[in-house]
Amino acid sequence: MTAATNHQWRLAHRPEGMIKTSDFNLVAEPVPELADGQVLIRNIYLSLDPAMRGWLIDRPSYVPPVQIGEIMRGLAVGMVESSRHPKFEKGDTVQGLFGWQEYLVSNGEGVTKLPSSPLPLSANLGLFGLAGMTSYFGLLDVGQPKEGETLVVSGAAGSVGSLVGQIGKIKGMRAVGIAGTDEKCDWLVDGLGFDAAINYKNGDLRGQLKAACPNGVDVYFENVGGEILDVVLSVMNSFGRVVVCGLISQYNATDKVPGPYNFAMVISKRLRIQGFIAPDYGPRVKEMITDFSTWYMDGKLKYRVDVVHGLDAAPTAINKLFDGSNQGKLIVQVSEV
Structure with a gap:
């Protein structure tokens, strides 16, 4: 029946x-x-x-x-x-x-x-769902992280961002998260092992980023867009990579959204900006499941x-x-x- x-x-x-x-x-x-x-x-x-x-x-x-x-x-x-x-x-x-x-x-x-x-x-x-695929392939395939580099993640307390930062740590990076409350920032550092977390609502985002990233930013995992993208572009290192996963600050906009004012940084710093979608990696999902299972059982991924x-x-x-x-x-x- x-x-x-x-x-x-x-x-x-x-x-x-x-x-x-x-x-x-x-x-x-x-x-x-x-x-x-x-x-x-x-x-x-x-x-x-x-x-x-x-x-x-x-x-x-x-x-x-x-x-x-x-x-x-x-x-x-x-x-x-x-x-x-x-x-x-x-x-x-x-x-x-x-x-x-x-x-x-x-x-x-x-x-x-x-x-x-x-x-x-x-x-x-x-x-193991879309959040896992997005974080895993977005950082590892598109971001091409290297040990010792600095990673910044916006929307870092979300399902994707929280995994991205942890993967970055597993790969030997300095992981810095951007979130919207002190509680979320505390969770990123104390709960997930991020090196630093920034509450963008506390003001002077550029100053906070420079303090948290003394060697600049090599990989920026973009979930938000808008003003945060503009500020991070200003502190990127030459030949940095910007992984564009989402622009959540713009999804409910009813008027046209202005582009990033610091876009000239792409030229002067020779940045690579690349968007992607998780379904592109569907045939490789077993790679993610295998690594995530190992990292989770080893206590490296939460x-x-x-x-x-x-x-x-x-x-x-x-x-x-x-x-x-x-x-x-x-x-x-x-x-x-």
Whole structure:
């Protein structure tokens, strides 16, 4: 027997500024009976990511925008409730872009069976999910870190930034994080082993950066954009690398955003600026899982999740990413493990 009802969030209209619950419709639909070759998945954890704001804008990007009336796209971890598919059995834990809903009937395409692990199921989003891929390949492949160099990470207390700084330490770098509260800065240093952390809201960001990075900045992992990017460009070393992961300060802007005023530094300091997206590295995900598992078991890598309960909370909870109130990887618990 399949579940009687599936609740799902469908896009009602495109947000202006911060996302609002009224931008979506909460729809209840019956779950159909399975046909041969299909599998029924119950969502357990739903990942909330800054990139979702971009998916709601009607413009060309690396993925098509979510269309009006469509289920909101989202990475999730779930469990197979019933199966008429040869590759899946009842009780399998799986991951994929299952969307903002309670259940998914799938033909198996894009559904990944997760291996057994001593870690909590939420680790597949907090450690091994998109945040893990983004931090691992963004720093190691794009940033090309070298032992003894200085790494600066903006949005450092978030799911990606917190991992980037720790990877930098593992690779012998000096890791400096930028965050928005003293509490987050303390966690970066005392909890994760960053060498220093800066609260950008305390003023004189350039002075704080110069004090925390006496030898300048070699690699800047960019999650924020705006004024912070401008200031970091002014303290970069020659031949430094800027890894552009996200520009979260701009995602909810309703007017045109000015470009960095210090962009001439790219010429005088011969900087390399490169953007990237995690899906480019999908074929290499096992590299990340192998290293992360080893580092975690050795106590070199830590993570934390910020769990919001209930699918109905998703449209409001996602704004925690943009107002800075999230503490680690933001996920929605849709159902019980």
